[in-house]
Amino acid sequence: MSERTTKVHLNREHCRKLLHQMLRIRRFEEKCAELYTQEKIRGFLHLYIGEEAVATGVMEALDPDDAVVATYREHGHALLKGVSADAIMAEMYGKQEGCSRGRGGSMHLFDAATRFYGGNAIVAGGLPIAVGLALADKLAGRDRVTACFFGEGAAAEGEFHESLNLAALWRLPVLFVCENNLFAMGTALELSESETDISAKAASYSMNSEAVDGMDVVAVEVASRRAVAAIRKTGAAHFLECRTYRFRAHSMYDPQLYRAKEEVEEWKDKGPILRFRKWALNAGGLREEDVEEVEAEVDREVAEAVAFAEAGTWEPVEDLMRDAGAEKRI
Amino acid sequence: MTTLTYREAMRGAIRKAMQEDDRVFLMGEDVGHYGGCYAVSKGLLDEFGPERIRDTPLSESGFTGAGIGAAMGGMRPIVEVMTCNFSLLSLDQIMNNAATIRHMSGGQFNVPVVIRMATGGGRQLAAQHSHSLEGWYAHIPGIRVLAPATVEDAAGMLGPALEDPDPVLIFENALLYNESADVAEPVEVDIDRAKIRREGSDLTLITYGGSLGKTLAAAEELGSAAISAEVIDLRVLRPLDDATILASLAKTRRCVIVDEGWRSGSLSAEIMARIVEQGFWNLDAPLLRVCSEEVPVPYAKHLEEAALPSIAKIVAAGLLAMGR
Numbered sequence: 001m002s003e004r005t006t007k008v009h010l011n012r013e014h015c016r017k018l019l020h021q022m023l024r025i026r027r028f029e030e031k032c033a034e035l036y037t038q039e040k041i042r043g044f045l046h047l048y049i050g051e052e053a054v055a056t057g058v059m060e061a062l063d064p065d066d067a068v069v070a071t072y073r074e075h076g077h078a079l080l081k082g083v084s085a086d087a088i089m090a091e092m093y094g095k096q097e098g099c100s101r102g103r104g105g106s107m108h109l110f111d112a113a114t115r116f117y118g119g120n121a122i123v124a125g126g127l128p129i130a131v132g133l134a135l136a137d138k139l140a141g142r143d144r145v146t147a148c149f150f151g152e153g154a155a156a157e158g159e160f161h162e163s164l165n166l167a168a169l170w171r172l173p174v175l176f177v178c179e180n181n182l183f184a185m186g187t188a189l190e191l192s193e194s195e196t197d198i199s200a201k202a203a204s205y206s207m208n209s210e211a212v213d214g215m216d217v218v219a220v221e222v223a224s225r226r227a228v229a230a231i232r233k234t235g236a237a238h239f240l241e242c243r244t245y246r247f248r249a250h251s252m253y254d255p256q257l258y259r260a261k262e263e264v265e266e267w268k269d270k271g272p273i274l275r276f277r278k279w280a281l282n283a284g285g286l287r288e289e290d291v292e293e294v295e296a297e298v299d300r301e302v303a304e305a306v307a308f309a310e311a312g313t314w315e316p317v318e319d320l321m322r323d324a325g326a327e328k329r330i
Numbered sequence: 331m332t333t334l335t336y337r338e339a340m341r342g343a344i345r346k347a348m349q350e351d352d353r354v355f356l357m358g359e360d361v362g363h364y365g366g367c368y369a370v371s372k373g374l375l376d377e378f379g380p381e382r383i384r385d386t387p388l389s390e391s392g393f394t395g396a397g398i399g400a401a402m403g404g405m406r407p408i409v410e411v412m413t414c415n416f417s418l419l420s421l422d423q424i425m426n427n428a429a430t431i432r433h434m435s436g437g438q439f440n441v442p443v444v445i446r447m448a449t450g451g452g453r454q455l456a457a458q459h460s461h462s463l464e465g466w467y468a469h470i471p472g473i474r475v476l477a478p479a480t481v482e483d484a485a486g487m488l489g490p491a492l493e494d495p496d497p498v499l500i501f502e503n504a505l506l507y508n509e510s511a512d513v514a515e516p517v518e519v520d521i522d523r524a525k526i527r528r529e530g531s532d533l534t535l536i537t538y539g540g541s542l543g544k545t546l547a548a549a550e551e552l553g554s555a556a557i558s559a560e561v562i563d564l565r566v567l568r569p570l571d572d573a574t575i576l577a578s579l580a581k582t583r584r585c586v587i588v589d590e591g592w593r594s595g596s597l598s599a600e601i602m603a604r605i606v607e608q609g610f611w612n613l614d615a616p617l618l619r620v621c622s623e624e625v626p627v628p629y630a631k632h633l634e635e636a637a638l639p640s641i642a643k644i645v646a647a648g649l650l651a652m653g654r
Contacts, residue, residue, distance in 0.1 A: 067403075101436030110435035117402065118435070122426045128392050129427060132399020132407075139355065139381060139405060159422070162392025169387070323437035324471055326495040 006229045008060075008221050015276075015285035016294060018217050021059070022052040022273045023298045025076035028085060031302050032075065032092060032106075036252050040309075041092045043105050046073040050247030053272035054179050055080050057220025058147060058240070061175075061228040065115065067146040069130040072107035072121040073179075077149060082114040089305035095312030102315055103323070123184075124150060124157035127176070131163050134172035138235065145231050147175040152241075153184025155198050161205075167237035168205040174237040175227055176202065179214065181246040186258040202239035214242030215272045247271070331514050336478075337507040339485035340370050340446075344408060347492055348378055351406060354492060357384035357393055358410030358446075367412045368448060368507050394420035394445065398428045398497075401443040406492050411447040414463045414501060420445075428497040429472035440495045444488065449477075450503040450540040450590055451638050457626030460634075462590040464501040464539070465597035468568040474498045475567040476521055479542035481511035483565060486519030494521070501567075503540030503590075524571040526578065530560035533648055534578040536601060537588035538564035541639050545588050548644035557652055567597060575601065576609045583614040586647045588639050593621040618647045 008014070029049050035041045048055070051073075059080040062068070070077040078088055083099050091098025092106055100110045100119070108119035117133065120126035130148035137144045154160045155178070167174045178198050182189050189196050202209035208230065212223045220242055227238040245267040249256050256264075268274075280286035315322075334342065347354045355378075356371060362385040365372035375383040386393040390411060397409035411417045417424070428441045451460035468475045474494055478484045484502070491498040498521075527542065528549050537545040542563050549559035560578050564570065579585055585605065589598035598619040605617060623637045 100434060103436050104434050108434045110438050112438040122422060125422060125426055128395020128423060129399035129402065131392065132396035133403040135396055136400040136403025136405045159391050159395065162389035165387060166389065166392050166396060323433045325432065326440065
């Protein structure tokens with residue numbers, strides 16, 4: 001592969017982009033939380049705040065034609081894959097201008113144009129889908145990668161092990177990205193796994209596997225670029241465990257009885273945006289005016305998304321059965 | 331006219347689909363080197379190679395989900411699950427993904443996968459290899475459920491199933507694999523409609539899959555008692571062809587449903603409910619049904635026979651429906 005895909009050049013433009021992407025997720029979701037308390041957004045809302053470096057770093061390594069399969073904590077992945085903030089916010093509102101026409105909501109964002117395959121709310125249920133997408137690419141001779149995101153809780157599911165085995169056995173171009181935020185909802189990793197090193201489980205399937213600091217966007221990007229380049233070269237699956245932390249509750253209903261406030265505060269001090277901004281400013285990768293401009297751009301994008309969602313329309317109830325099945329066979 | 335077994339008919343349908351469309355491939359447990367648990371895919375590995383006749387590990391959920399993903403990626407996979415009891419391990423993928431994704435994605439993605447599996451009892455395989463769970467699957471919106479009961483349907487259902495943009499489940503009653511019949515080429519099967527297998531005027535017998543043979547035999551016996559029984563083979567368990575059922579009932583005004591599933595919450599219950607909703611005023615007698623007894627299917631031959639629908643039970647129900 002070319003150097004373009006394997007090296008990370010931390011020039012001003014790239015630093016600005018990384019900050020911008022992480023902030024897009026952060027501000028978008030902060031707005032979602034606010035809208036949730038106003039009851040504009042209902043149902044479950046799972047925020048990714050604290051974990052932004054993972055989606056940001058991985059997405060830098062993907063091409064537009066690569067596929068992404070994500071979980072119910074996927075607003076950031078959808079945004080960075082290229083789904084518009086407008087369409088995502090409208091979906092959160094349940095409006096028909098939403099990226100899933102209001103049928104999916106927060107947990108089921110989909111977008112065919114950017115090859116964003118959900119929005120899967122059964123833990124580990126997306127892994128076999130990713131295996132299948134990659135199998136289709138292999139059988140059709142297409143040079144594309146499928147990136148599949150999931151939490152460490154998925155490692156307790158059979159589908160995790162079945163999928164890793166299939167992808168390794170059949171040499172399929174899948175990048176498995178484990179977002180290890182240490183809690184499966186409220187159950188700590190050490191309370192649910194006999195082996196808490198998730199990357200070691202993946203390695204046991206004869207798959208290239210590594211763990212990185214998921215709070216460090218540059219580390220994630222470097223590892224992702226290396227992994228994706230290897231996948232494109234060899235066709236073989238790769239596993240990346242990103243060790244991270246969720247700053248907010250599991251969902252809006254979670255009183256967080258299972259962890260200490262101090263622990264959350266300690267992790268916030270190591271937050272990916274705080275850390276990267278501080279480093280980049282010190283290292284000369286970013287200037288104060290860059291940060292201000294990026295903040296302003298993001299605020300504008302989020303405000304426009306809210307306006308778009310507010311102006312959106314409700315699908316007529318008569319259309320309830322639309323897309324329950326195909327109109328006719330082809 | 332060619333004489334084929336049900337197994338050969340299904341194999342021929344797979345072969346034809348794979349010859350005509352590069353996107354079609356078969357995957358499942360022992361479909362390749364073993365030749366298929368029921369020998370349906372025997373010889374196909376040599377013909378098409380291991381990429382397209384793909385042996386899988388014992389990972390029902392994983393490979394069914396991979397079939398769903400491959401379908402979303404533009405392929406036309408045929409996934410074989412060894413028996414429908416095992417398909418419960420795939421149920422998450424079938425129910426939560428295959429059946430939901432079109433609607434949940436606002437119509438952006440569809441899942442053109444075909445999932446085949448063996449079903450039914452009668453082979454002394456006891457309670458983990460003998461059940462008929464197709465009625466459960468017929469509960470799920472977003473999928474089509476087919477039950478080929480004849481050699482002709484075994485030959486002709488796969489083609490249109492692969493043309494369906496949505497998931498199709500095909501339930502093959504394992505007792506049928508050795509059945510043989512003459513089949514006229516080309517076979518064209520309508521996977522939207524039930525089929526009347528025997529015309530009659532006094533009584534409608536509704537069935538599908540492995541019970542069709544028993545029901546036709548029962549109809550003959552009833553005929554010798556001067557009862558003219560019509561036999562409907564549902565063929566499509568979802569969506570149900572209400573029109574064919576109600577048209578027959580309008581003529582005969584009496585009905586027995588034969589369903590190898592258990593009685594409670596069964597497909598037969600759904601059919602009865604639809605007849606009552608839409609055809610109540612046409613009825614001259616209570617609706618009756620013959621189902622499997624509400625026990626796990628036992629091993630011992632005499633007990634298994636007692637648990638499943640039988641010709642004698644169907645005849646008895648038919649006589650009762652006629653008030654005899």
